Amino acid sequence: xxxxxxxxxxxxxxxxxxxxxxxxxxxxxxxxxxxxxxxxxxxxxxxxxxxxxxxxxxxxxxxxxxxxxxxxxxxxxxxxxxxxxxxxxxxxxxxxxxxxxxxxxxxxxxxxxxxxxxxxxxxxxxxxxxxxxxxxxxxxxxxxxxxxx
Numbered sequence: 118x119x120x121x122x123x124x125x126x127x128x129x130x131x132x133x134x135x136x137x138x139x140x141x142x143x144x145x146x147x148x149x150x151x152x153x154x155x156x157x158x159x160x161x162x163x164x165x166x167x168x169x170x171x172x173x174x175x176x177x178x179x180x181x182x183x184x185x186x187x188x189x190x191x192x193x194x195x196x197x198x199x200x201x202x203x204x205x206x207x208x209x210x211x212x213x214x215x216x217x218x219x220x221x222x223x224x225x226x227x228x229x230x231x232x233x234x235x236x237x238x239x240x241x242x243x244x245x246x247x248x249x250x251x252x253x254x255x256x257x258x259x260x261x262x263x264x265x266x
Contacts, residue, residue, distance in 0.1 A: 140176035149212035166222040187214035
């Protein structure tokens with residue numbers, strides 16, 4: 118039993134070293150907030166997808182919400198539909214301070230659509246929308262999406 122625990126601790130330490138640097142998610146005054154959320158079961162089965170935030174400015178993220186300084190940031194997401202990851206995409210987006218944002222995605226056959234949404238006010242507003250092929254890989258160039266100020 119003792120050997121098993123030592124092996125488990127060693128594996129945990131080694132795994133932590135392999136994952137790379139993490140985004141430091143600290144609350145800041147006037148920060149923009151980016152959240153990802155799951156669609157409910159009926160939306161998911163109807164084709165809406167899960168958008169999981171994976172990286173912020175090249176640093177790993179394991180949280181459902183990040184606080185960002187106003188300005189341009191590189192956001193990497195995984196797109197998942199009915200249990201299959203069908204896309205890894207990077208977006209360069211402009212964020213306004215004191216605004217809240219989220220993503221939504223929908224899979225339609227061979228294509229997906231990702232919406233970047235400002236949820237600050239009473240009515241969510243789609244800021245930008247991107248459509249791409251489901252053969253997206255992490256090797257693709259980042260997608261540049263301008264966001265009006």
